[in-house]
Amino acid sequence: MYMVGFYSPKAKSGVTEMSLSIYQWLKKNTFLKVAFISYGVLEKEEISNDFIHGFSNLSLIEQKRKVKQLKKEFDIIIYDASSQLSEGVLKLLPIVDRLFIVGDENRDFAVKLHEIIQFDKLFDNSVKNFIAHLQGNKTFILRENMDQRVIGFTNSKKETDDIGQMIYTDYVTFYIERKLIEKNKKVFNKIKKIPRDELYIGLYELGIDFEKALLFHQYITLRVALGQPYDEALTNMFPFLINYSFEELLEKFQNELFFITKLQKY
Structure with a gap:
């Protein structure tokens, strides 16, 4: 091993x-x-x-x-x-x-x-x-x-x-x-099976706090709207869902949103 x-x-x-x-x-x-x-x-x-x-x-x-x-x-x-x-x-x-x-x-x-x-x-x-x-x-x-x-x-x-x-x-x-890692892989596989439009509901049913689940759903929606494939967005953001608190995830989301808004002005 x-x-x-x-x-x-x-x-x-x-x-x-x-x-x-x-x-x-x-x-x-x-x-x-x-x-x-x-x-x-x-x-x-x-x-x-x-x-x-x-x-x-x-x-x-x-x-x-x-x-x-x-x-x-x-x-x-x-x-x-x-x-x-x-x-x-x-x-x-x-x-x-x-x-x-x-x-x-x-x-x-x-x-x-x-x-x-x-x-x-x-x-x-x-x-x-x-x-x-x-x-x-x-x-x-x-x-x-x-x-x-x-x-x-x-x-x-x-x-x-x-x-x-x-x-x-x-x-x-x-x-x-x-x-x-094995445990997280099982959780991630369950998340991938959740319908896109019901992502926050599925996360809540898996035990994620509702506010955090809703924020994560919005984050993924933002990434997809910017052109990132849904599965890739899930894969990239999953570690933050597991390791970040609601406050940390919210700060990351706001920083990314601020950066995107600033880019659009130019």
Whole structure:
């Protein structure tokens, strides 16, 4: 379900040791089901259902299938992306939910890699297709706070505990967010089925305050009158319906109305 990647631009930088210690920490200190993937081949560890290495030996199709299977079976997947810098590694990094760059001296590289991955996801169809294959129509985006998402660290016992705690906390947040997204998707699908002329009535019947439902109806009507397709207007405005109070939504509506009126004068 939740995938954490460990990487370094340098050979023999301790990526495998760090990722293995995090894998073992999570298995010891939580009740979560944890799996481990190593892009390269490990000498001592045996391959099992929850411990896979030599991932680079699999074809891209087999890698897709395996990751998809593991995401269904396990709560957290630790991905050791050490090995050498390769196209295969770079194509897998964008699917992780958190990315660690090993070694504090690599902090600048971490930020640059984050930017490259973001750019790559926009233009590389193979990466976009891989993400779509794993997550349906949802394009995964690394969170904007890079200090928390892409960091450097040294390999110490204390930091193993700190990072283990961080990953566990992040997993819990991720789980809650996903559940809320699933709930909102169900609500949105119900809203799309409401007849246009009865939108505010349908929203009220779904539990939205009447004043807010009526305001949202007027907002959508304004957008459609300006030429925006109805379904697109619903999609764009739905997050504001869920996250904004009546006062905040009213202020946004008034600001947009003011801006449109000002444009019409010119």
